[in-house]
Amino acid sequence: AQSVTQPDIHITVSEGASLELRCNYSYGATPYLFWYVQSPGQGLQLLLKYFSGDTLVQGIKGFEAEFKRSQSSFNLRKPSVHWSDAAEYFCAVGGSGGSYIPTFGRGTSLIVHP
Amino acid sequence: DADVTQTPRNRITKTGKRIMLECSQTKGHDRMYWYRQDPGLGLRLIYYSFDVKDINKGEISDGYSVSRQAQAKFSLSLESAIPNQTALYFCATSGTGNTGELFFGEGSRLTVL
Numbered sequence: 001a002q003s004v005t006q007p008d009i010h011i012t013v014s015e016g017a018s019l020e021l022r023c024n025y026s027y028g029a030t031p032y033l034f035w036y037v038q039s040p041g042q043g044l045q046l047l048l049k050y051f052s053g054d055t056l057v058q059g060i061k062g063f064e065a066e067f068k069r070s071q072s073s074f075n076l077r078k079p080s081v082h083w084s085d086a087a088e089y090f091c092a093v094g095g096s097g098g099s100y101i102p103t104f105g106r107g108t109s110l111i112v113h114p
Numbered sequence: 115d116a117d118v119t120q121t122p123r124n125r126i127t128k129t130g131k132r133i134m135l136e137c138s139q140t141k142g143h144d145r146m147y148w149y150r151q152d153p154g155l156g157l158r159l160i161y162y163s164f165d166v167k168d169i170n171k172g173e174i175s176d177g178y179s180v181s182r183q184a185q186a187k188f189s190l191s192l193e194s195a196i197p198n199q200t201a202l203y204f205c206a207t208s209g210t211g212n213t214g215e216l217f218f219g220e221g222s223r224l225t226v227l
Contacts, residue, residue, distance in 0.1 A: 006156075009154065032213060032214050034214070034215065036216075036218075041220075042220060042221075043118075043204060043218035043219055043220040043221055044204070044206075044216070044218040045218075046215060046216075046217075049213070049215060051213060090156060092214075094213075095214070101147075101159065101214065102214045102216065104156045104158075105156055106154060106155055106156040
């Protein structure tokens with residue numbers, strides 16, 4: 001069965017600081033990996049995705065993530081956080097083994113201090 | 115206009131009432147999903163449909179039913195609502211590229227008193 005663990009429920013950073021949100025997955029084959037962001041009162045928006053190829057993927061809003069097969073991780077990073085990045089972030093895993101239906105982690109809430 | 119539209123956006127109801135949440139999409143996608151979001155639990159899959167004649171239960175389907183009226187419409191019903199069904203509900207779609215990338219509506223917040 002596929003699963004995702006986001007170890008951090010809340011992360012607090014200062015504006016301008018760097019950010020890393022952790023995501024570990026369990027999947028029996030090559031996974032498809034996603035990061036979504038949910039701003040307050042909004043639906044989820046795709047930040048970036050990994051299917052194959054280059055393990056460092058670039059997304060929208062200056063985010064990037066690195067797929068590390070040996071660590072079963074897909075951590076999300078941003079070099080300099082803006083106040084508007086405050087939101088809930090969800091990691092998800094899917095693939096052919098699960099009919100491409102993604103399983104989501106429990107989310108990490110990002111708080112940005114001025 | 116949004117590609118995935120959910121109605122109502124907010125609903126307060128009482129225990130035992132029947133509730134329907136509706137979802138329509140203009141993305142032309144075959145696959146549609148209903149997820150439930152609870153604080154600290156992330157998104158959990160309730161039902162999904164790969165085409166009009168295909169309906170499948172997700173991990174938390176008890177107490178819910180769905181109807182796929184057309185390719186573009188997928189409704190979620192609570193036949194007799196109970197307070198622990200208070201949650202934020204999301205409809206999502208995905209295309210036939212089989213990647214699992216989802217496109218979400220803005221959510222329907224349901225409160226059952």
